[in-house]
Amino acid sequence: MPKALEDRLKKEARAKGLKGKAALKYVYGTLRSTGWKPKREKKK
Amino acid sequence: MKIPLAEHFHSPQGEGLWVGTLMHFLRLPGCSVGRSVPPSLAAPILPGGRQAWSCQTYDGRPFWCDTDFHHYLDSELDQLIDETFEDHLCVTGGEPLIHTEAIELFESMLPPNKILHVETSGTIPFMFHDNTWVTLSPKKGCLPQMAARANELKVLVDSTFSLDDVPMYILEHPLVYIQPVNYLTELNKDNIVRCLNVMKKMPKWRLSLQLHKTIGVR
DSSP states (O other), rough: OOOOHHHHHHEEEEEEEHHHHHHHHHHHHHHHHHHEEEOOOOOO | OOESSSEEEEEESSSTTTTEEEEEEEOOOOOSSOOOOOOGOOOOBBBSOEEEEEEEEOOOOOOEEOOOOOOEEEHHHHHHHHHSSSSSEEEEOOOOOGHHHHHHHHHHOOOSSSEEEEEEESSSSOOOOTTTTEEOOOOOOOOOHHHOOOOOEEEETTTTOOGGGOHHHHHHHHEEEEOOOOSSSSSOOOOOOHHHHHHSTTTOEEEEHHHHHHHHHO
16 A cells, blocks of 8 residues: 555545544555555554 | 556446446545544445445435545556557545556546546545546535536435535536436436425436446446
C-alpha cells in the first residue's frame, strides 16, 4: 500500500477534526477497505 | 502509469441524468465513509461473498452498501483509457476521492472527446476540472462546497427519510435525484412508493431507479 495514501488519509483525518484513536481508526479502517493488510495482524 | 483499481467493467449507467448511457466503469478501492460490522449484525452478503458494509446518509441514516471495493490491483492507466470505447468513463467506488492522484491523472489524460464522470460521497474536498461530471450522493460528513460543485445530487430514500432533515445544500441544488434504498440485486418497491410521495412535495426532484438492477447487469 502506498505510503502516500496513508499520509493523505492522516491529513484528511486532521482536516475532519479527528484526533487520537478516532484519527487512527479513520486511517486504518480506510486503508483496510482498500484490501491492504498489515504485515503483522494484532493477536486476538 | 499505474493507478489503484478494484475492478472495471462496461455497462449502461443505471442512475441519474445519464441513465442508459454506456460507460466504462472504474471502481477504485476503499471507502472512508462506511464501516464493517460484526458478524452478529448479519449484514447481507455481496455477490462476491463478502459481507456488506454499513454506510450512513448525510443525516446519519444507516444503510447497507451494495458495492464491493475491497480489492487492490495496480493497473495501467493507458490500458484502461485505451479500453474505453465508450464516450464516458465513470470513476466510482467506494469513495474514489481517497485516491486524488488517480482522479487528477484521469482528468489530465482522458481524450477531450470523452467525458469523465466521478461518483463521490462529497466528504473529501477536491477541485474538479470544469468538464468533469460530478455525481454526489451525500453521506455523513458531506461538505456543502462539494455539493455545490456537483452536477447532480443523488439522495437515498428509505423508511427513515424525512424532508425536515434535508440540509439547505440539497434543497438549493438545481438537479436532485431521489433514489430508493434497494436490495442488493433488485428494487425495493416500498421505498419507490416513498420516493413518489416525496416527489409530490418536491416536484422538481427526479426519480432515479438503478436501471442496472432492473435489467440484471452490473
